[in-house]
Amino acid sequence: MPKISVEIPQELLDDLDEHVGDDGKFVNRSDAVRASVRKTLDILDEIDDRHDRLEDGAGRQS
Template sequence: MPKVSVEIPQELLDDLDDHVGDEGKFVNRSDAIRASIRKTLDLLEEIDERQGRIDSSEADD
């Protein structure tokens, strides 16, 4: 799996870390970031469909 490096403000990283670990929703930061990216892409796809920028049949590909 390719690795990506990003700069994140400390406040955002602290908020992310609140959801990672034994008592969090995610096992590690990578899992949390992947889930966030997936969710964002899904939302963007829904917006594009509503705006008529993509056909909903194309979105299933």
């Protein structure tokens, strides 16, 4: 799996960390970020689909 590097504000990182760990929803930051990116892309695909901007429904724009 490729690795990427991103810069995010400390406040956002602190919010993210509240959901990570033994008491959180995610095992680690990577899992949390992957889930967030996946969810955001799904939402954007739904918006594009509603506006007929998807060519085949798989996230490709026409």
